[in-house]
Amino acid sequence: MSLPALFDAAICVLAIMVVFTLLATAINEAIADNLRNLRGKTLAQVIHNLLEREKKRAKGTGQKVSPEPDLVNAFYNRPEIEALMRPRSLSGTITSIRRRPSAIEPRQAALSVLAVLLDPDEMAELEARANQERDAYRALLEQSLSALPIGELNRQIALRKVADLSALIDSEMEEFRTTLDRQRARIEEEYAELIARAQGWYLRSTRKMLFVIGLVLAAGSNIDLLGYTEQLMAEESLPARTEVAKALIEDLEEKGLAGSTDPDQTAYDAAIASLGKLEVPLGWTCVALAEVEGNDKGEGRVKNRGPWLQDLPELACEEGETLSPPSVPQVIGWVLIAFGVTLGAQFWFDLFKKIVDLRTAGSTVTPKPTS
Template sequence: MTGSVALDVVIGLVFIYLLYSLFATLVAEIISTNLMLRARNLKEAINRMINDEEGEGNSYPRIIELFNILPDNYVNNLINNFYDHQEVKYLGRKANLNPSAIKAVNFAKVILDKIKAVGSGTTEIQKIKSGLERLCLPEGSEDYIEGTRRILGRKTAEYIQSILEDCQGDLEAFKKELENWFDRTMEQTTEWYKQRMQKILLIIGFMLAWVFNVDTFSIVKKLSVDQDARDQMVQLASAYVQNNQYDKYALLVTDSLALKADTLKLDSASKALITDYNARLEALLDTKKVLEQDLASANTVLGLGSWLPDSLMLDEKKRIIYPDWVNAGVASKIIGKCDSAKSAVTITCFQKWHYLFCLLFGWPRILGYFITALAISLGAPFWFDILNKLMKLRGAISEKK
């Protein structure tokens, strides 16, 4: 015991945020895996690199674009020619699926091969220079390359030509600069992916907050007045921190497109998680089950839930006895009066759904759900770090006492 109610309340709240952030992260990763979000994100980035034309994907007003979580599925001659190259074609898990990650050397190889294919000369560097000159020609020129044969937009070809000039015709240096260009673009592409995943986490976070009735205001109120619940939450948080010094699955949201097992220091099961779709999905679902058990333990303490039981008992005065986690004000309006001859009231499926949707539109619950969703969208690593620091602070205070 530290004697600090405020600190214990914050620890309990952060622990709840951590558990639901992990749960949301796993759900988001399952969604991302099934929607091939990484592959689509990569395709969007490569299209931006090689194509000058705008507006080939979906064109949304800026306000709508803020809520768009899926990258545009670009279909044009340039991107099709790129993905049809043997260096990229077989990197996908299946013949009709694009790869979710390619290496810089793959990108440079495709670009060089396509440039040389439209050039002429006896040496490799001559073919590259000739090919770039043809690709830089304006439409209508005698040697202009038609769209079906193109691999680069004209402005992109001019940019690559300037790179070759900077390298002073050194082929190895030129290849290295193309790889560096790809790596720089992938760094920004990773930021696009993170932004999209954060939007997904926010949506999932709100849905979880609503379905499980994780109202931040209610949690704070419960922990502030219920010492037993507060102590149990602190114990659960302490046990969790001791048993989970580092949660590798929480990193899945913030990984780059080119996930590297040696950098992340993952074990063999986690490598399979990244490289093989089925193993990855299975591992995610197994971890989800473990998290659901942790959530069930925490929710039992706090009495969280948005689903009414099949029946509710009546007291001696024939009033319904509501569990702590049920909002009596909302439930009483839905259930109405009870039959005095019965000792319990049966809850219909319609009443359960009615109760669930009434919770969504109540004030200030909806604000509490939104705050919870914002907290969840910050990600599990953030809350795990905060919880670690709070537990150390609590330990230091306890030692002083």
Template sequence: MNIPSLLNVAIGLFLVYLILSLLVSDLQELISAYLFDWRAKNLKSSIESILGAEIARKLYEHPLIRSLKNYKMDRDKGAAGPSYIPDEIFALALIDLLMEAAGIEERIVSLSVEDFREAIASDEVQKLLDKERIELMRSLANKAQIDGDKKPFIKSLESELIGWFKQSMDRASGVFKRRVKGMILVLGFAVAVLLNVDTLNLATRLSLEPVLREQVSQNVDFVLSENALSKYLDCLERASLEPKDCQSLVSPNFLNGVEREFFSLPVGWNAANLSYQFGADFSSFKLLRAILGWTLTAIAISMGSSFWFDLLNRLIDVRNTGNKPPAAIDFQSSKSSDSSHS
């Protein structure tokens, strides 16, 4: 098999992995956020670890945080809280909470660094925050004062708190990410079996059938034609947004079209695909081969949709650079034409 054919086989596999990664991500979000409330519980415990239990409790009672209701909270009043807290909402709620605890919340509109220092030095705030966290708030206020010459202090302080919150959440979410990684691997294997996406069978079919490779090339063009796909994938990875908030980034018919293109590939439990996968004489060896193929698919899915999207784009670029530029062809043909006339 030549290099362009191998590239098309790889492109076909990566396209399948990208589509399945999107599907499994949605399933994982449904299970972790709405069935077991894992994301909300992890978020709350992370905030408690960076602020302290008492101030975290008051923060969750703040109107800005309480307004972030979701389906789980509406159904179960004992739910941990929202699954997502936007960065700017967290920063504003924390500033307001500290100013209110100090009894000077009316100054928040024209907040100055002196007002904020007065607030965190008050006895009421020192009952909520330990000495180390108060020093952290003072350091963030100082940095906001230095960096905020061209904008109001409260905006600079908000930016500093947002940056600190993001870094803290990245460090504190390691346990949750490992749990999600394991769940995605299990879900990936279940989806691979349910949809019969056997990597070995799919690679064999793509390598032996030029027509199928051409079809995959068209499928890839359709998927990558969605200009907002990269923004959609970035949105799905942000912990401050609900997955449903990302749907508006892509055209309404795009996800349905992706599903249609996926099932046009050699996947599923239909008779035609099974005849290629297992043949007329079923054997334990072929079953083990299929299990290995499903396992490889599950491992690939666990890499994530953004990984396969980036890799797919790189392969497309490699394939396109292998094509001879039209200008060079025109030049050669014109040169031949001139020599024939001479």
């Protein structure tokens, strides 16, 4: 088998994988986002883990923890978090059934965690202590900067690009972090860490769903991937035969012999039949019970399966017929498609592009130097 024919077969198979992957991804997004709200549930698990971790740390440091029994619901009931929720549907606007958000900004999450985790008196004490720390640091800055020589003070004002001493103090205060600020920053870092870990949870859950969807799509369409690949590998001369058949058909049509009783009609029919072999083996077909080995119900293996898609597949078989049972290679092809779908559309797009680039790449001719 020549290399160009091998590339052609690979491109056709990759095109099928791209179609199935895009379809499975679209279905999965519709299910995960609209029906299951998988992102919102994953984020809720992150918030639960964060609250549990901070609760243990707060008790270890002697801080008073809120007596609220369900901290997760208290978190989502805060006004700033409720503002991020949206109704599940149009009826949800009336019934007030709202979906939990799928993303929360880290600083907002840290502020809300502290607000629901700590006892209100403990939180008020932390904020009062933070104000005292800021006032003490501001007084220290004023004393230190006022003691500087005029030349050094002017140099510091110029470096900070401010107008006067008060603006210089405000600029320095922006970098000051109180105990409460450092605690919020630490929670933000832990939140970001849990979010990065949750991406792995979401990816594994998504891949499981994609595998199921891909298997259902492959089995529902009854595609014979391995059979189609084998057919493409065997059709090395297909492009050449296609051009010959095309030229023959055009010649017969120009002569007005297409569809007539002329002997050349046999050549015309043969050309049309050769082009019919390009069909993708897709869809379920009905066969007579007499063609099936097995019991009286028609279960078993089909004799002489014949070409696929001779007629359009029907939704139900007539009396005395049964669906053509799949072969073992077909089932293996379904599983391969299901596994391939889990790799994502971007993987197949990149691979498809690389194969196409290799197929269309030609030899580079180096021009001879001119004298």
